[in-house]
Amino acid sequence: MPSFDTIIIGAGPNGLAAAYRLATKGAKVLLLEAGAIAGGGANGLAHLSYNLDPRVLSEMGLPKLGLAWADSELATTALSPDGKHLRLEGALAERISGEVSAADRKAWAALRGRLLRFAKVLSPLNQMTPPRIAKGADTPLFKLGMIGLKARIMGAKNFRELGRILLTNVFDLLEDEISDPRLKGALAFDAVLGGWAGPRSPNSVLPWLVRLSGQTLGVQGAIGLPKGGMAAIGAVMVKAVADKGVELRCNARVARILVEGEKVAGVMLEGGEDLRADRVVSSLAPKTTLLSLVGARHLDAGMTTRARHQKSRGGAARLSLVLKALPDFMGANPKDRLVIAGSDRDVELAFNPVKYGRVPERPALEIVIPTAHEPAKDGMHRVSIVAQFAPHAPADREAARKAMLAACLSQLETHAPGIGKLVTSAEILMPYDIEDQFGLPGGNWHAGELSVEQMLFLRPMPGIAQYKGPVPGLWLASAGCHPGGGISGSAGWNAALAMEAAE
Ligand SMILES: Cc1cc2nc3c(=O)[nH]c(=O)nc-3n(C[C@H](O)[C@H](O)[C@H](O)COP(=O)(O)OP(=O)(O)OC[C@H]3O[C@@H](n4cnc5c(N)ncnc54)[C@H](O)[C@@H]3O)c2cc1C
Structure with a gap:
């Protein structure tokens, strides 16, 4: 008799959401996480909250467990190199301050x-x-x-x-x-x-x-910044699953999903340990789950081909800076979400070279300064940046990483003169680094592109869009499933509901 009836692979927001929901319905859940701590993309990748699922927020009781907000309706400042910024306040830029024509x-x-x-x-x-x-x-x-x-x-x-x-x-x-x-x-x-x-x-x-x-x-449409950063969302979700009796094992990387007699029998960890359960839920990208953990020999040829063809290109890099002092973006409020985008044409121009594996001269940046909200104990400032666009498959990874860092720093210098002298450390993760460290194929935000041909009943791919995997006993519950990514937990929650409906 297995001691767990359900094994969930990956303790990101979706794995945690699925674990909670299944445990409340009486399942005995073992949650396996490759990293040293749970939280997935909430630890060091995501920096703002766009779409935390309301069911996850309230039914998991996250506010009671300590989730609080530094700002739950963050303003955006569209930076201009001449200091004539636009401040967009309220959800989806409800109010605009700055010189804008009445017609606009x-x-x-x-x-x-x-x-x-x-x-x-x-x-x-x-x-x-x-x-x-x-x-x-x-x-x-x-x-x-x-x-x-x-x-x-x-x-x-x-x-x-x-x-x-x-x-x-x-x-x-x-x-x-x-x-x-x-x-x-x-x-x-x-x-x-x-x-x-x-x-x-x-x-x-x-x-x-x-x-x-x-x-x-x-x-x-509101954008939130939790107190303690996005990692706080992962941390309270971990508390919630612990309260429901879910066993979480960190530093436990799953190497294979075991299939016996054409159905799922459990998982094997890196290192060879077998863990048995009749139901395995993967919150890893569907492509990784099917091609690396299940393996083509347990799939029909059509499914293998569809998994191989699923598009998963990431175009965002993640830059983390430590600064000796608060940077001055020409008078912009440092608590805002600061966006360097230029114009819609400039954003397009930042995408063009990336299509051919090259680094853009002027990437568009989304900048958050968490230490402007909550000072750090060491008195230093942390600047967190998502840079678009960055190539996921350049000819020379090291050269692309260097060029991307230089392009980002140059953009920052144009909008906050003198910022370069304040930087004491700079770490950039290119899409391929994100794939290596976070397991998102191609470094894609959604664990599989969220494009029209990969949405809804076509997500992650036709035939397995209802969270039920292609092998009996296997379920899919990651951002690569409907409705896509973000620190939301929606796919995990939906998958748990689909499992309940199937019982
Ligand atoms: C550059 C970038 C910036 C982003 N910024 C934001 C943002 O600001 N706000 C936002 O909401 N979203 C953001 N995202 C998207 C967000 O991070 C993801 O969509 C989200 O983390 C997906 O959640 P998940 O639970 O499906 O997977 P993940 O969060 O990736 O969780 C999967 C977990 O599985 C673990 N794992 C991997 N392999 C194994 C294995 N073999 N065995 C066991 N465990 C394993 C991983 O360590 C991880 O903890 C960003 C993404 C990128 C690429």
Whole structure:
């Protein structure tokens, strides 16, 4: 008799969310984490909260366990090298301060309203299992129909506009409506954050709507910074699962998923230890789970091919700086989320070379200074940066890493003259470093690109979009599944619900 009925691989937000939900329903859960601590991408990769799942927040009781916010509606400052910044306050830039024409303010207010309205219509999708299209009107398909109906109820004009927005690219959308380059730059950056797509790439509005469908403390489109940083979210989730009796083993890297008699029998750890359970839930990227842990010999040829072809290119680098003093971004509020994007055209220009494995001259940067909110004991300042775009497969990794660091520092120097002299340490993780350290294939934010052909019932790939893996007893629960990535726990929670429904 196995002592655990369920083994979960990976203790990132999705593994933790799935573990909690399954344990509350009586499962005996063993959670295996390769790293020294649990939390996954919340430890050192993610720096802001966009879409923490409301079910995870409230049902796991995270506030009671100590999750608090340094700011739950962080303002964004779109930096300009001449110091004429734009400050965007409230969820999705509700209020703009700085010199912007009345026409642009009006156009943005209208476009913002539409985007939030459409994102709200889409938000129930985050909490559902994608429908199995081939099987006719099962429950999820019915729910999908209801969402379609809600979209239709908005009226013919809005419905048409939703269709247009879903199919267009963000560059054209912004060019049609707004003229201020700073505003267009900051918005285009938001739209392509974490994706392998420039503003002019097809369907680049859709992933933006998906992110906007998330919320922070009930406010749709708001960006949060937890006290203690994003690692605090991982830490309280760990407390929550411990309270439910989940056994967490860190430094336990799974080398293989055991398949016996054509069904899952447990896992083997690196080092050879076998752990048995009839149900194995992987919160690792589907590609890694299927090709590395299960292995092609247990999959049919079609599934292996689909897994190999699943697109997983990461375009974001992560830069961490330690500074002797607080940098001055020409008067910008250091507590804000600072964005260096230039214009929508500049964001596109930062993507172009990356397509061919090269480093952009002027990457777009999202900068957070956590020590402006909570001073560090050593008196130093920490600056955390997501840089877009960075090549995931350059010809020379070391040279690309150096060039990317230099390009980021040069961008920073242009917007905060003298910052370079304050830097005492700089660590950059390129997409390939992120793959090595965090296990996200290609370093992709979503553990598999969140592009239109890899969404909903096509995510992670046709045939296994309902969290049930291709081998009996195997379940998939990572960001690579619907609805995608972020420190949200949505995929893990949804997967646990799908397992309950299957029992
Ligand atoms: C550059 C970058 C910046 C990002 N910034 C943000 C941000 O600011 N905000 C945000 O919300 N999201 C951000 N993300 C996305 C976010 O980090 C991921 O989408 C999220 O971590 C996915 O959660 P997960 O639980 O599916 O997987 P993960 O968080 O990756 O967790 C998987 C866990 O499995 C463990 N593991 C791996 N292999 C094994 C194995 N063989 N055996 C056992 N355990 C294993 C890993 O150590 C890890 O703990 C960013 C991503 C990138 C690439």
